[in-house]
Amino acid sequence: MNLLVTGAFAWTENELNILRSLGHDVLFMQQESTKLPCDAGWVEGIIGNGIFLHHPIEEFTSLHFIQLTSAGFDRVPMDYVEEHGIKIYNARGVYSVPMAEFALGGVLQLYKQSKFFRSNQEERKWEKHRGLLELYQKNVCIVGCGSVGNECAKRFQCFGCHVTGVDVAPYHNELYDIMLPLDRLNDALREADITILTLPLAKETKHLINADRFAAMKLGCVLVNIARGAIVDADAMISALKTTLGGAVLDVFEDEPLPASSPLWEFDHVIITPHNSFISDGNHARMLAVIMNNLKGIAK
Numbered sequence: 648m649n650l651l652v653t654g655a656f657a658w659t660e661n662e663l664n665i666l667r668s669l670g671h672d673v674l675f676m677q678q679e680s681t682k683l684p685c686d687a688g689w690v691e692g693i694i695g696n697g698i699f700l701h702h703p704i705e706e707f708t709s710l711h712f713i714q715l716t717s718a719g720f721d722r723v724p725m726d727y728v729e730e731h732g733i734k735i736y737n738a739r740g741v742y743s744v745p746m747a748e749f750a751l752g753g754v755l756q757l758y759k760q761s762k763f764f765r766s767n768q769e770e771r772k773w774e775k776h777r778g779l780l781e782l783y784q785k786n787v788c789i790v791g792c793g794s795v796g797n798e799c800a801k802r803f804q805c806f807g808c809h810v811t812g813v814d815v816a817p818y819h820n821e822l823y824d825i826m827l828p829l830d831r832l833n834d835a836l837r838e839a840d841i842t843i844l845t846l847p848l849a850k851e852t853k854h855l856i857n858a859d860r861f862a863a864m865k866l867g868c869v870l871v872n873i874a875r876g877a878i879v880d881a882d883a884m885i886s887a888l889k890t891t892l893g894g895a896v897l898d899v900f901e902d903e904p905l906p907a908s909s910p911l912w913e914f915d916h917v918i919i920t921p922h923n924s925f926i927s928d929g930n931h932a933r934m935l936a937v938i939m940n941n942l943k944g945i946a947k
Contacts (some may be wrong), residue, residue, distance in 0.1 A: 657695035745927035747798035753896030788839035791846025
């Protein structure tokens with residue numbers, strides 16, 4: 648297969664040679680926004696991430712295999728992919744562990760008042776905080792019960808939390824005490840001390856968490872968004888942070904980078920990170936294994 652691979656994955660020369668040893672003709676381009684190193688019609692398979700944001704998929708007339716290095720499909724014209732029978736694979740499971748650890752760590756930072764103690768440490772100030780919370784027996788609502796949601800469920804369950812899953816297609820999974828359909832999201836929000844968003848962005852999920860959802864949330868609830876920023880109505884969230892929301896752990900935003908003018912920077916009970924929750928020292932090996940597995944059985 649004629650493979651175009653991009654710098655969306657940190658290839659070593661040895662790994663590129665492994666692809667070649669499997670019978671594939673391989674061309675590498677570091678930046679997906681730059682000029683293609685070949686005629687688009689030559690390309691039969693692509694391993695990358697956002698290449699179709701810069702090069703229209705219609706140009707790749709021989710394309711029949713796509714391997715994404717991201718978990719989401721929102722950078723790909725999926726209607727075209729489906730209409731043309733192109734096999735497409737994502738990075739399912741690759742980033743689930745670090746993202747789940749990030750969600751847990753963020754909630755613990757808020758519950759244990761890490762900002763307060765860090766600030767006092769910098770000032771060499773000895774002061775107790777009497778408002779620390781514990782995770783034990785808290786109600787956790789995980790919206791999106793795929794691989795990331797499941798890894799979150801494992802970790803919060805280990806802390807003695809009651810875990811409710813909400814998914815567009817509920818199924819039995821022992822990691823959750825109960826799993827509800829998406830149309831019962833408000834029921835879950837009313838009971839949740841912590842709500843974690845791990846669902847994909849689609850037309851149906853854009854601004855799923857809006858003013859009505861925040862109104863339904865339990866007073867003091869902590870919101871964690873490690874999915875996509877556009878799933879949350881930012882203006883509604885800002886209003887809720889001023890009134891009913893107990894805090895937020897935010898790794899993704901509708902506008903990235905988050906503008907310096909955003910009020911979100913100003914809240915003491917908000918943790919902001921730059922779309923960084925998926926980063927891990929274990930990702931490379933997992934991603935390579937996914938790529939190699941998905942290439943099996945594909946015509947060369």
